[in-house]
Amino acid sequence: xxxxxxxxxxxxxxxxxxxxxxxxxxxxxxxxxxxxxxxxxxxxxxxxxxxxxxxxxxxxxxxxxxxxxxxxxxxxxxxxxxxxxxxxxxxxxxxxxxxxxxxxxxxxxxxxxxxxxxxxxxxxxxxxxxxxxxxxxxxxxxxxxxxxxxxxxxxxxxxxxxxxxxxxxxxxxxxxxxxxxxxxxxxxxxxxxxxxxxxxxxxxxxxxxxxxxxxxxxxxxxxxxxxxxxxxxxxxxxxxxxxxxxxxxxxxxxxxxxxxxxxxxxxxxxxxxxxxxxxxxxxxxxxxxxxxxxxxxxxxxxxxxxxxxxxxxxxxxxxxxxxxxxxxxxxxxxxxxxxxxxxxxxxxxxxxxxxxxxxxxxxxxxxxxxxxxxxxxxxxxxxxxxxxxxxxxxxxxxxxxxxxxxxxxxxxxxxxxxxxxxxxxxxxxxxxxxxxxxxxxxxxxxxxxxxxxxxxxxxxxxxxxxxxxxxxxxxxxxxxxxxxxxxxx
Amino acid sequence: xxxxxxxxxxxxxxxxxxxxxxxxxxxxxxxxxxxxxxxxxxxxxxxxxxxxxxxxxxxxxxxxxxxxxxxxxxxxxxxxxxxxxxxxxxxxxxxxxxxxxxxxxxxxxxxxxxxxxxxxxxxxxxxxx
Numbered sequence: 001x002x003x004x005x006x007x008x009x010x011x012x013x014x015x016x017x018x019x020x021x022x023x024x025x026x027x028x029x030x031x032x033x034x035x036x037x038x039x040x041x042x043x044x045x046x047x048x049x050x051x052x053x054x055x056x057x058x059x060x061x062x063x064x065x066x067x068x069x070x071x072x073x074x075x076x077x078x079x080x081x082x083x084x085x086x087x088x089x090x091x092x093x094x095x096x097x098x099x100x101x102x103x104x105x106x107x108x109x110x111x112x113x114x115x116x117x118x119x120x121x122x123x124x125x126x127x128x129x130x131x132x133x134x135x136x137x138x139x140x141x142x143x144x145x146x147x148x149x150x151x152x153x154x155x156x157x158x159x160x161x162x163x164x165x166x167x168x169x170x171x172x173x174x175x176x177x178x179x180x181x182x183x184x185x186x187x188x189x190x191x192x193x194x195x196x197x198x199x200x201x202x203x204x205x206x207x208x209x210x211x212x213x214x215x216x217x218x219x220x221x222x223x224x225x226x227x228x229x230x231x232x233x234x235x236x237x238x239x240x241x242x243x244x245x246x247x248x249x250x251x252x253x254x255x256x257x258x259x260x261x262x263x264x265x266x267x268x269x270x271x272x273x274x275x276x277x278x279x280x281x282x283x284x285x286x287x288x289x290x291x292x293x294x295x296x297x298x299x300x301x302x303x304x305x306x307x308x309x310x311x312x313x314x315x316x317x318x319x320x321x322x323x324x325x326x327x328x329x330x331x332x333x334x335x336x337x338x339x340x341x342x343x344x345x346x347x348x349x350x351x352x353x354x355x356x357x358x359x360x361x362x363x364x365x366x367x368x369x370x371x372x373x374x375x376x377x378x379x380x381x382x383x384x385x386x387x388x389x390x391x392x393x394x395x396x397x398x399x400x401x402x403x404x405x406x407x408x409x410x411x412x413x414x415x416x417x418x419x420x421x422x423x424x425x426x427x428x429x430x431x432x433x434x435x436x437x438x439x440x441x442x443x444x445x446x447x448x449x450x451x452x453x454x455x456x457x458x459x460x461x462x463x464x465x466x467x468x469x470x471x472x473x474x475x476x477x478x479x480x481x482x483x484x485x486x487x488x489x
Numbered sequence: 490x491x492x493x494x495x496x497x498x499x500x501x502x503x504x505x506x507x508x509x510x511x512x513x514x515x516x517x518x519x520x521x522x523x524x525x526x527x528x529x530x531x532x533x534x535x536x537x538x539x540x541x542x543x544x545x546x547x548x549x550x551x552x553x554x555x556x557x558x559x560x561x562x563x564x565x566x567x568x569x570x571x572x573x574x575x576x577x578x579x580x581x582x583x584x585x586x587x588x589x590x591x592x593x594x595x596x597x598x599x600x601x602x603x604x605x606x607x608x609x610x611x612x613x614x615x616x617x618x
């Protein structure tokens with residue numbers, strides 16, 4: 001059996017490895033997505049003070065520390081039996097919306113977008129954010145940098161630090177918002193709305209308006225019919241900060257709707273010997289292997305999955321885009337074409353920008369009442385948010401001194417692990433055939449199958465990111481390397 | 490990091506320590522003098538005292554001061570100078586130690602507090618590769 005190894009894969013957060021095994025005829029026998037790293041946060045956080053967790057777990061990732069900070073502090077609200085005052089919840093969500101805008105902008109312009117905007121067959125040296133700027137214009141590049149700057153400034157004002165915020169406390173937030181800060185954040189939110197609309201325009205023109213890409217988005221290669229999971233409000237509209245976790249089947253029929261505290265009743269994790277990253281699945285359906293369909297417990301929790309579990313979006317411009325999105329796919333719900341995740345991500349960016357504006361102009365946001373008094377310091381607590389890459393769940397159990405006895409973290413990428421492996425295998429099977437030379441652009445299309453999930457392996461295994469050169473090894477059936485392709489970072 | 494912090498120091502001594510969820514600190518005065526374990530006095534500056542600006546104590550993430558290997562020991566020795574053990578006239582060494590123990594009883598995870606980012610450097614020496 002020949003073996004094609006893409007190691008390490010590029011333009012994702014963290015470090016992973018793809019192995020494609022060919023049979024004697026040169027067809028794909030199977031594909032594995034391996035995560036060879038382990039960090040052990042769940043182990044070394046035992047014995048730590050529960051209230052330190054928002055700042056410790058932030059350090060899992062430099063890209064989405066805000067998601068860990070908030071899932072963590074929501075778990076603490078439960079352990080300490082302290083319901084945050086309305087202003088504290090709004091400040092948390094306001095910070096989170098600023099974060100969503102900047103994080104989704106990073107993915108679209110720097111990580112996922114280059115494949116579409118510059119082109120999947122373009123040389124890697126051009127298929128990056130600089131290539132995007134060259135194509136979309138220097139002004140757009142400036143707008144991306146300004147977007148990141150103003151939102152990280154908002155995060156710093158609200159949370160203390162632009163990366164790794166520190167203001168989360170059980171029962172609230174450590175600092176109220178001043179009027180001057182509120183006004184600056186309002187202005188940032190207005191500019192975010194414009195920027196999100198601009199980005200959707202880029203998508204419409206460069207991706208949806210290009211028949212070749214559109215065919216790729218709509219093709220069966222990037223289609224998977226699995227369950228979808230995401231968080232919704234009381235009217236089943238998307239909510240990224242709080243609500244009930246909702247699950248629908250590949251036809252859109254509701255399987256479950258539950259508070260995060262009940263996640264163990266719904267989700268089980270499968271361990272495979274060849275990777276450190278676990279494979280969660282729905283208990284009610286069971287693990288049937290890496291299979292599509294309603295009979296398989298595999299699910300995804302991505303921006304696309306969140307659209308599929310939502311009845312709509314709670315802000316007006318984003319709702320228009322939501323309707324346009326489903327109309328573009330013939331009114332069918334759910335949409336299972338996974339490359340549409342990039343579009344869904346931009347819809348979320350617009351929703352987050354509008355939501356940020358509505359929170360920044362909420363009269364209650366500048367209230368000085370931002371902390372509730374804890375009633376106890378022990379017990380169990382589960383906190384969850386929708387992280388950019390999927391539902392993020394923190395579970396803690398603390399003893400009578402408020403020291404942790406047990407920690408479990410399920411990060412967004414972890415939920416999508418089985419789906420990612422399936423997408424890679426499917427893309428590889430459709431693109432590599434007997435006798436066809438494995439070309440760089442083709443390998444990149446296989447990588448596109450995982451990049452659409454915006455995987456963060458740092459979070460999923462709680463593993464550090466590495467450098468990102470790409471090396472491809474092709475082995476014959478006896479294991480000898482017969483060809484090595486390499487591109488530098 | 491104290492040099493960058495805008496909070497006022499009044500030379501106040503403290504009888505014990507609080508955990509962050511236990512008190513709502515005054516936004517203008519030194520967090521350490523209010524009984525929060527703020528690592529600012531043992532931590533290299535450069536961040537601009539970000540955490541104290543949102544009423545949260547420094548956790549020491551910039552590492553030890555120039556020339557210091559053991560950041561936690563430096564912090565603990567600084568705490569000794571702000572801890573108020575009451576009138577120690579005629580008090581035996583054992584009694585004084587008991588009072589000190591009582592004062593730090595509110596800190597159940599000292600290694601995680603004083604060495605959050607620096608335990609390996611303190612144990613192995615900071616100049617190792």
